[in-house]
Amino acid sequence: MSYDVVVAGGGPVGLMLACELRLGGASVVVLERLTEIDPTLKAGALNTPSVEALYRRGLLPELKEVQARAMELVQAFMRKQASTGGPRRTPPRFAGHFAGMMLSADLLDAEDPDLSGRGPITEIGLVPQQQLEQILAVRAAELGVEVRRGVEVTGFADDGEQVTVTTTGGPVHGRWLVGCDGGRSTVRKLAGFEFPGTDPEITAYQAVAEMEGTEHLGVGWQATPTGIYSHGPVPGRILVARFDGGAPGRADKTTPVTTEELQDAVRYVTGSGVVVKEITSVTRFTDNARQATTYRLGRVLLAGDAAHVHSPFGGQGLNLGLGDAVNLGWKLAAVVRGQAPEGLLDTYTRERHPIGAWVLDWTRAQIALMRPDAHARAARAVVADLLGTVTGTTYFVKKISGVWQRYDMPGDSGHPLVGRSAPDYEFEDGSRLADHLHDGRGLLVRQSGSRLDGAAADGHGDRVGTLTTAIGEPHAPGALLVRPDGVVAWAEDPDAADAEGLANALETWFGAPADVPATLG
Structure with a gap:
């Protein structure tokens, strides 16, 4: 075939x-x-653009179910830590990490516009x-x-x-x-x-294993004199990174990781006497970029x-x-x-x-901030101070989450939405923008009072759906063209009528109009 x-x-x-x-x-x-x-x-974990993409294809219920199961494992790990004499403190709400320095959701600027208007995906991430x-x-x-x-x-x-x-x-x-x-x-x-690209500095291991002696390990990310490690957040999970230049003898992915190799790395980085009894899952990697x-x-x-x-x-x-x-x-x-x-x-x-x-x-x-040398640890302390502020945490979370991403678009009209992921607007019938993107076509949304011709996209009807509605958002555009990937290709202010800009955007992203207008679904 x-x-x-x-x-x-x-x-x-x-x-x-x-x-x-x-x-x-x-x-x-x-x-x-x-x-x-x-x-x-x-x-x-999934970031915001990934969850948005899956949500726009109707997969949000499946993601919620998977996350619920993942959270059960996290809670089981915390219970085990408490039962074995490990740290009993309640960790801050997790918002990601940078170089093993934790970001607390409690320090996020809730008023930042880049972190709002995301609709039902807000609570999804652990997948x-x-x-x-x-x-x-x-x-x-x-x-x-x-x-x-x-x-x-x-x-x-x-x-x-x-x-x-x-x-x-x-x-x-x-x-x-x-x-x-x-x-x-x-x-x-x-x-x-x-x-x-650049050659590696580390050899690292991520594993789920049966281990003895882990009660003395810290929970989450920990910097040590010989590297960095992360313990949890699910039972048996450990990650260790040793700065050895990506030693070729250890970095060959085709060679299975033995319990002895993993145990040696865990002991070297953590300084503990952990015994690795049995490996359930393990991967060896470097920072080759x-x-x-x-x-x-x-x-x-x-x-x-x-x-x-x-x-x-x-x-x-x-x-x-x-x-x-x-x-x-x-x-x-x-x-x-x-x-x-x-x-x-x-x-x-x-x-x-x-x-x-x-x-x-x-x-x-x-x-660079994970290196165990004195200069890197000094720089790490400076960044850690920044992460303890609302401004610093918000900056790093916005970067990690991917909400900053924007494409340069040809013929950009200058509207702030163009090139960005479309907000998940709620419409007058109770539906949201994502509900109209399940079929993988583009979408032209025209507000009820828009001066734009309602038949503007008829020639692209097999590639672009059209929706005339009211958007329950005071700063929403009068009309916007959304690509199949959820990126805004064109938008106009409510008091404008940029028919030429729309026509150009339609042809740029969806080709020439059909000779005979297709019937819109």
Whole structure:
């Protein structure tokens, strides 16, 4: 069979991309070398753009259920700590961390406009990667995505019209190939993407294990004379980072981590006599930080860790990859269906590369403050003081949460919403903006009193829905055009009538209007 898009890698990023492609009308196959979801402990939280993206596709109930189960594990850990003589203090409300320095939600500026207007997603964040992957696997099946597990990509040929992918399960043909196959991406290497960056300073381990002697360990992040560690927030979870230059003998991901290796690292960093009895899950990683110079070469594109690698501190990796998938999916589907020119794909690198570069620097800064030398610890103390203020905590939380993200848009009218994630406005019928984005189309929202022609988007009706309503927000625009990824492509003030600006935005993001207006749903 031949597909519109072949996705290499069936983790959360590959599955999210596949779902977006199917919503856009593209045929897609996902090739995943693992036969089951990887049980190794990985990312444990989602940021605001990620939760917004999933909410806009109708997945909020599933996220709430997963978070409830995750919170039960956190509470079990705290009960165990109390029962074994560990710290009994009630920790502050968690809002993230920077370089292992905790951020308290009690210090957030509740009046900051970037942290308000987010709708029902506000309380969602603690969603482990494996559970997210399960949610996306179910959604992909519902949408008709073909997922082939136990199939590994071994090569490909791009002839300019089609990509022939060779795999352990035979050849697969597609018009496009997207590598979502992780930091050691086969697709990236075979395609010849440049991947510059910085070498590692640490070797770190994150594990869930049965251990003895942990009652003397601190809860949460702790800096020590030999590194940094984190204990909890679920039973048996430990993370340790030792500054050894990413020792090659330990940093090889293909070599299994033994109980002896993990125990040696825990003892070295914590200074304790912890005994590791049995490992349930463990991963070894470094702070190797690299980014592809472009996310597209010919008919091959990259997303997620295939496009950028960095340390996981601050929980940015999974979220960065999901943002790639949401940005790329609708654009590639539009090109596949002939609704947009190939040039639309150039906006993928242009919009996502700066976000990736920021994440790499954000993680590098944390490594600099985690170093055990005197100069780094002095700088760490200064930052810790800043984190103890409302202004400092609000700044760091806004950065970690991703609410600062904005794309530079062609023909930007100067409206403050353009290029940003659309607010989750509540409409007069009680619905919210996200409720109208489940189908993966764009959306033109026109306030009842807007001077804009109600038929302005008729020529794009198969790609853009139209909603005429009242918005229950005093500072809402008179009309706004929202892309399928939830980004505002155009907006006008209530007393304006920028029909030309809307027409340009529609053609830029959704292609030329159809000869015959489509019927709007």
